[in-house]
């Protein structure tokens with residue numbers, strides 16, 4: 001039996017377990033009450049709720065595990081990518097270094113060209129002073145080329161040291 005009070009007139013009521021959770025008119029005031037759950041139904045409801053909660057927790061845990069696996073994989077990929085980039089950078093040249101090398105090459109070509117032209121002019125006009133000028137042009141251009149090559153080497157060296165330090169982290 002289920003015992004409860006009428007929500008409208010407050011009279012004590014008693015009804016069969018079969019009416020658990022259903023609607024029933026109060027025999028005293030005639031207004032309709034929702035009958036409380038029987039002990040059996042209450043226990044059943046609690047068990048169902050517990051099972052549902054357990055399932056929900058399990059699903060959450062599975063989701064978390066999947067998320068952690070994904071994050072670990074992402075981190076691994078990122079580390080691999082970083083390693084690949086560092087290696088590439090160590091092997092190849094940056095655009096600045098390439099530009100310095102090209103400028104050095106251009107200086108040598110221009111110096112040799114200038115010297116050849118000046119020597120030609122010196123021979124044509126029989127002016128040995130132009131030959132001295134050719135030597136100076138050649139020397140100046142070689143000096144600049146050496147400076148640019150040196151700058152390129154210093155940059156590369158610094159980059160390698162930085163890579164080694166970062167790679168050791």
Ligand SMILES: [Zn+2]
Nearest residue numbers: 006009026029
């Ligand atoms: Zn009543």
